[in-house]
Amino acid sequence: QTPYGQTPLPYAYNALEPTIDDATMELHYSKHAASYDKSLAEAVAAENVNKQSTPLETLLGKISKYSAKMRNNAGGHYNHELFWKCMQPGNEAGKPSGKLLTAIEKDFNSFEAFKNQFGEAAKNRFGSGWAWLIAGKDKKLIIASTPNQDNPLMDVSEVKGFPILGLDVW
Numbered sequence: 723q724t725p726y727g728q729t730p731l732p733y734a735y736n737a738l739e740p741t742i743d744d745a746t747m748e749l750h751y752s753k754h755a756a757s758y759d760k761s762l763a764e765a766v767a768a769e770n771v772n773k774q775s776t777p778l779e780t781l782l783g784k785i786s787k788y789s790a791k792m793r794n795n796a797g798g799h800y801n802h803e804l805f806w807k808c809m810q811p812g813n814e815a816g817k818p819s820g821k822l823l824t825a826i827e828k829d830f831n832s833f834e835a836f837k838n839q840f841g842e843a844a845k846n847r848f849g850s851g852w853a854w855l856i857a858g859k860d861k862k863l864i865i866a867s868t869p870n871q872d873n874p875l876m877d878v879s880e881v882k883g884f885p886i887l888g889l890d891v892w
Contacts, residue, residue, distance in 0.1 A: 728759040737811035758798030765792040782875040797871035829863040856883030
């Protein structure tokens, strides 16, 4: 379960250099993502959401029952919390291992084919949004894209599933 509050970044701002510079990471984490966290807290209070009994993932699954402010900020918060975990210092190849790599190679024929399809999903997202690697109900891996701060957990999403990897397109 993803906490409602912003968790500390699991590495230093400069840990992903030269791929992402420290100024970009600091701005993205401490201003951009922090804004989603702050606005989510406001929406939760205004809409009387009990954070103790309503996991964020459950709220996202019923997001159509809430305001646009809740949708944008709950999605933005969840998506960024996953995004920080998806990036890891010291993995310059960007290649997973173990069961995830095996599943990617099975469902996309190769890691290279997956990377190409995932890159296309990101490049073809008009404006702001996300590219996703998700597990569908049948556990098959799917690549999808959502606009703005939507994600595949939301009841309003065209493609539904469990997010494994998210890429912020901005």
